[in-house]
Amino acid sequence: MNDITTRTAVLVSSLTIPLLWLSMPGGGTFWPLLAVACVPFLIIVCKGSRKQIVLCGMFVGTGHFLVQLYWIVFVLGQYGDLPLFVSVPALVLLSVYMACYMVAFGLLANRCIQSFSPSVCLWILPGLWVGLDWLRSVPESGFPWMDLGYGVALVPLLFQSADIWGHFGLTFLILLINTFFTLLIVNSNGKKEIIRLAVPLSVVFLTTAGYSGWRWQKVEQSLQDAEVITIAIVQGNIDQGQKWNPERRGSTVKSYVDQSRKIMHKPLRPELLVWPETSLPFYPVNHPLLLPIHRLLDEEQVMLLTGAPWYERETPDSKEILFYNSSLLFNSKGNIVARTSKSHLVPFGEYIPFERFIPFVAPLVEAVGNFSRGEIADPPSCKNARIGVLICFESIFGNISRKWVDTGANLLVNMTNDAWYGKSSAPHQTLGMTRLRAVETRRSIVRSANTGFSGFIDPMGRVYQVSPLFVSWEATRQVQLMEGRTLFVRGGYLFAPLCFMLTFLYGIIAFRKQRRIIK
Numbered sequence: 001m002n003d004i005t006t007r008t009a010v011l012v013s014s015l016t017i018p019l020l021w022l023s024m025p026g027g028g029t030f031w032p033l034l035a036v037a038c039v040p041f042l043i044i045v046c047k048g049s050r051k052q053i054v055l056c057g058m059f060v061g062t063g064h065f066l067v068q069l070y071w072i073v074f075v076l077g078q079y080g081d082l083p084l085f086v087s088v089p090a091l092v093l094l095s096v097y098m099a100c101y102m103v104a105f106g107l108l109a110n111r112c113i114q115s116f117s118p119s120v121c122l123w124i125l126p127g128l129w130v131g132l133d134w135l136r137s138v139p140e141s142g143f144p145w146m147d148l149g150y151g152v153a154l155v156p157l158l159f160q161s162a163d164i165w166g167h168f169g170l171t172f173l174i175l176l177i178n179t180f181f182t183l184l185i186v187n188s189n190g191k192k193e194i195i196r197l198a199v200p201l202s203v204v205f206l207t208t209a210g211y212s213g214w215r216w217q218k219v220e221q222s223l224q225d226a227e228v229i230t231i232a233i234v235q236g237n238i239d240q241g242q243k244w245n246p247e248r249r250g251s252t253v254k255s256y257v258d259q260s261r262k263i264m265h266k267p268l269r270p271e272l273l274v275w276p277e278t279s280l281p282f283y284p285v286n287h288p289l290l291l292p293i294h295r296l297l298d299e300e301q302v303m304l305l306t307g308a309p310w311y312e313r314e315t316p317d318s319k320e321i322l323f324y325n326s327s328l329l330f331n332s333k334g335n336i337v338a339r340t341s342k343s344h345l346v347p348f349g350e351y352i353p354f355e356r357f358i359p360f361v362a363p364l365v366e367a368v369g370n371f372s373r374g375e376i377a378d379p380p381s382c383k384n385a386r387i388g389v390l391i392c393f394e395s396i397f398g399n400i401s402r403k404w405v406d407t408g409a410n411l412l413v414n415m416t417n418d419a420w421y422g423k424s425s426a427p428h429q430t431l432g433m434t435r436l437r438a439v440e441t442r443r444s445i446v447r448s449a450n451t452g453f454s455g456f457i458d459p460m461g462r463v464y465q466v467s468p469l470f471v472s473w474e475a476t477r478q479v480q481l482m483e484g485r486t487l488f489v490r491g492g493y494l495f496a497p498l499c500f501m502l503t504f505l506y507g508i509i510a511f512r513k514q515r516r517i518i519k
Helices: 006-013 016-023 031-035 039-047 050-069 071-078 084-115 118-137 148-152 162-186 191-196 198-225 246-264 288-300 359-365 392-396 398-406 426-441 492-518
Strands: 227-235 272-274 303-313 321-330 336-341 385-391 411-416 445-449 455-457 473-481
Touching: 006 039, 006 050, 016 031, 016 039, 016 050, 031 148, 031 162, 039 050, 039 084, 039 162, 050 084, 071 084, 084 118, 084 492, 118 162, 118 191, 118 492, 148 162, 148 426, 162 191, 162 198, 162 398, 162 426, 162 492, 191 198, 227 246, 227 445, 227 455, 246 288, 246 473, 288 303, 303 385, 303 411, 321 385, 336 385, 385 392, 385 398, 392 398, 392 411, 392 426, 398 411, 398 426, 398 492, 411 426, 426 445, 426 455, 455 473
Parallel strands: 227 272, 272 303, 385 411, 411 445
Antiparallel strands: 227 473, 303 321, 321 336, 445 455
């Protein structure tokens, strides 16, 4: 019988909210708390009634994502011109939507706990959590923001195993230790059985730690022998409110050109300049503001990778025009030699998901734009580098960087405009998530942001020469070009959907067992 009052259940489970905040990048960053952060919620999942699990799951999930995503109110208000009575409910609705996955986890996990032994549940619950995290990332408007695996993003030695199973594998390990502690607490009459589970648990963690240490040494040796390319990042720090002002376009281009000339005359001369997302605030087809860029590239004999909007007709005879958020590669003569376009667009910012069903939302975002999706194909080439371009928040999707590497990219570039976020936790979070992409693929990542954080990430997830926020900044570094495909790229990315399939199967078995008991 359940002897926990609803009030107690909410109070106990709510401890997970501050514990997770204190653990994660952008919050307290005290990552050891991840080992117990979910325990309060998991206790209610094990001991609470179905009603209490739904209530606590919704409360904890909504609270957690409100803390993680509070900056959305700033974005919608400052740059979307939406009043608080619109932006605050938008944040709440998004948080409630994401909390629904935590509710689903609680209900399914409770059913499994009632149907299987602790030794089975120890593995089912982490798999169930990972499977639902994966499901949250795959719909049209998928948004896998700050999954628990990113909690160790500031400690590279702890996430080297991501080249096997991605950040989802790290989430699995975190839930594994949380589940163990939870089972130890709630099973007062079977502690010996739970304690015996410490043996396989220790084997998993020691094996993972051993692998991480071994890979650390192997990759470190590979970096010493790898080819390099010298790249310069230019962070323009262009005010987002003025960026698209037609009167400011000339000064924006001049700012980037002047900073680029400055860095070209330093001892370490770059072969490639990288400017941020939409650093050209105009459609560059035959635009006169391309002339100073052409002069820069021709005089300095350097190539440029920059972000810019782009448009083209759907077909040569079509009247319909498609718009893209693109990256452009200019050669040293100033000619555009390659273009890629963003393949995963920002919902309600760059397009309207399920527009057929919610046409009333269109007027709210039409000022931002309605872009078309690009495709991941052959990576643009500069010297010996083949570049996979991650535009904006594409860096939070492991599958996008994986596809670029699978097509032959030996370098990743993340160009973004994080000015939207202000001086909030979001830039810290996006940088942390981007670091995992480097280890999953074992590729260097050059991150160029309009207002920061810009910097260089090596294939071990270490960050070098990180810029401050909201300053004009530039830096040059020799970047290693790694070849080969990791286990994650080859097939390890299927770990999360496999977790979803297996736990779904166990859920069906548990449901049938419950029905037999009721009968």
